[in-house]
Amino acid sequence: MIRVFRLALKSLASRRVTVSLTVFAIAVSVSLLLGVERLRTEARASFSNTVSGTDLIVGARSGSVPLLLYSVFRIGNATNNISWRSYRDIAAHPDVAWTIPVSLGDSHRGFRVLGTNADYFRHFRFARTRALAFAAGRPFDDVFDAVLGAHVASKLGYRVGDSIVIDHGVGQIGFASHADKPFRVSGILARTGTPVDQTVHVSLAGIEAIHIDWRSGRPIPGLRIDADRVRQMALQPKAITAFFVGLRSRFDTFGMQRRINTYADEPLLAILPGVALHELWSLMGTAESALSVITVFVVVAGLIGMVTMLMASLNERRREMAILRSVGARPHHVFSLFVLEAGFVSVLGAVLGVALLYAGMATVLPAIETRYGLFIAINPLSVNEWIYLGAVVGAGILAGMAPAIAAVRMSLADGMVVRS
């Protein structure tokens, strides 16, 4: 092995062009494999980190996935609201430690507006145990105060004290806006890597206030109540979209879930966020594993390219093999020469692939972050990724055995003189 080590290196160096193309093909496939794998794990991690510490999420009766989607991910809309009375009733149950009411339906320049109360900042948890923190300012205090998620603030360039107008509905372009009652940015949250970053938070009273002179999605003709007068009015919401529940003891979760699901006064649905997250993720599982399978095949294609290169060189290398045999190279030396060449090409491909991965991440991740608000840290290679790299190199060496065996056979048949 050692005897032919340098031979293998020099042999590859002499075929720089074909070798570097082969290395590059493997590198691209390796970076794709690692990139997809990394995106998968990061997406999964940030996905399961979106909500933590909440025992139940309660909304109008629909399905657990839609409820999770609109309450946590701000995707889609609630089919129905739930009444304030039912909410207060459940919130007052002795087993309940805390609740966070959530009222959705409006937006600000494409970002969802979420009406809630101060308990949101106190009790909401993500990424296992992390609480929301303020990068600037403080929670809303006045009816027309708004707290922005990190991404909203950075994308739209808002600072504390800026004035914003909330649009009615959730379209990218608001059909109607609540221009008569502008909000003031009272605080900006620190980045969380969750949908919170893309949310505009206001108080429930604020949501109530902007809709006080509206009916059926448009202003009531002839009725104008200005912001200052609204402040004097009772702004008790009659309905909310959903609420998060924290229990005193997790052992009561199933009991409470059953109680809510069989609530007599109103059809309600209580879901366990962990279970629903898992259910939602498994919906994406097929696409996810299809992607993995594709990347594996891309790597296989890269390695086949390498085997092709080595096989194609066999005929022109018959004399070289004959010379090596004449100076005493044994069949295993010929074998090692080809396997080492395959090994080097694979290792170079893997190394260059990792370099491409990091170069790709450095250029693409900021774009992903600004466009999708998905923050992915550039971490060193994980144990799993090292295993993948090892598998690629191992497969490359294994694939190299095919041309190696062919070379040994050829050189045994040729002996020391190649008949041309």
Next chain:
Amino acid sequence: MTLAVDLAGIVYRWRRGNPVVLDIPEFAVPVGEKLFVAGPSGSGKTTLLNLLGGVALPEQGEITVLGERLDAKSASRRDRFRADRIGFVFQQFNLVPYLSVIDNVLLPCRFSARRLANAENRASNAAEEARRLLTAMDLPVEDLIRRPVTELSVGQQQRVAAARALIGKPDLIIADEPTSSLDEEARRAFLDLLFAEVEAAGQTLVFVSHDGRLAETFDRTVALAEINRAAVRDAA
């Protein structure tokens, strides 16, 4: 008189059922002899070389090279024996294209500890011995070592190949038409240089060629057709 090569009752064919290529009842080369083996291509020349090098084995018969029975050795022992004791020069394209001139000459030392040790005994190190041999082969060493071997003229390539065959002082040098691609003058010069080195080191030389004009400078000439009964039969 000890023998460098001693063949007895050799029968060889590619496969069973194929015609016999070699049928050599006896053939001997004494140590230190410079033997010319005359044979046109197709006379079983290549097969003879493969047998002497231990790359091929006969169907019948005994091959004794430098006192060792090659037909009784395993394939890997024969490979090791060849690496240690025999130097080869072939017709053309003798050099590994991706290695430097020096690395090509040093190639046998990579596979034979014995030849490496011999080369190191002769000079301060193996590379130095390679330079000495290249100089002895009348090559402009300092100019050559910077160039890829593929840029060398055919005559230069053959002399590099000869230096490779000679390095580490193998006991037997086998040359297969090494001069057939050279012109008259270069042929003469090549032989003189080869002889000088072989004689100085006391090596045995078996030189195979179809070109009978070269024969006169050798100690002895043997026609392959005379020792190989298969060739006689074919000719008849």
